[in-house]
Amino acid sequence: MWKPEDNLISAEDLHGLLGNSQLVIADSRSDLLDRELGFRQYRESHIPNAIFVSVDEDLADPPGRRGRHPLPSKERFADFLGRSGISNESHVVVYDAGNGMFVCRLWWMLRWLGHERVSVLDGGFAAWQEAGFETATDIPVPKPTEFSIGKPLTRTVTAEEVLNHRGVLVDARAEDRFQGFNETMDHTAGHIPGAICSPFLKNIGSDGKFTRDPKKFEGVAKDSDVICYCGSGVTATNNILAMLVSGYDEPALYPGSWSEWIEDPSRPKVPE
Missing domain, CATH: 3.40.250.10 (Rhodanese-like domain)
Incomplete structure (x- = not known):
């Protein structure tokens, strides 16, 4: 299992x-x-x-x-x-x-x-x-096979569902981007109202490995309904894994994240 x-x-x-x-x-x-x-x-x-x-x-x-x-x-x-x-x-x-x-x-x-x-x-x-293990430079040629789509083990949410969400919204971006001080990737700075900032880099210890300490998500109850987002749905998945191995139920992902959210001017933002 x-x-x-x-x-x-x-x-x-x-x-x-x-x-x-x-x-x-x-x-x-x-x-x-x-x-x-x-x-x-x-x-x-x-x-x-x-x-x-x-x-x-x-x-x-x-x-x-x-x-x-x-x-x-x-x-x-x-x-x-x-x-x-x-x-x-x-x-x-x-x-x-x-x-x-x-x-x-x-x-x-x-x-x-x-x-x-x-x-x-x-x-x-x-x-x-x-660890001193061997590396390679040759590029393998995969043997094609079939992959059948199964029942998802994950959850996704839409922008509308985020807008109506009453649980916990976790932003994986760095604090400065979250606050809107240093937006280097997207045309609009800030974050989704109600979100908390938990940068994905906090999940990685000084040895470069995942920490399994749930305290890094302090303030997020284990039974919370959590949605994770970031700039574009990439680093948010790091927070999802970190929460999963720290004893949380697997959070949902908002795949479009901030870069989709800001494409609709009517969606609320902080700062406005």
Whole structure:
């Protein structure tokens, strides 16, 4: 039975799985300002047999009124998974550079399609390197398979549902962006009224690994109805994973997040 703690895996445990026929390793390194950086890093060095998954190309539709990283259709994503060699029997392990900024988007999207056996490499590629494990430069060619869409293990909400929400709304962006002092990504600064700021970087300890201390979500009761958002539905998934492994029920995701919210001038904002 899959347990919340199985959503994270150590470099040592992943190393022990190498060679397992059901294992698929996915490299999701990325950069918000340089869309090609992740693939360049992957090409230079990656975990053996890892495939590359682009946050911008593979895990999102083109930016528009639905936000900067709108979710693709489930059918399009399932087709991508099959072409990438990921089946319903696969144990997928996903990693990024180590700061947790991008890695949870793929973790969450697999759960969105009903796939439970997906783990985030705790500490990312940095933890793998620090453990002294081998790396590779060759790019594997996946064997295509079929991925069938299942019942979602996650929840999504629309902007209208956020507007009428009476639970807890958690914003994963940095405090300055939340307050509207330093907006570097979107055309309007601020946050959704009633939201609390819990930057995703608070989930990562000094060793680059997820902390499992529920105190970092102080003020959020375990039985709260929680919705997570961020700038575009990427780092909010980090908060979802962090809350899940800290003993909370899995929060819902507002996929469009702030970058969709501000596309409708009638939606309230702080500051106005």
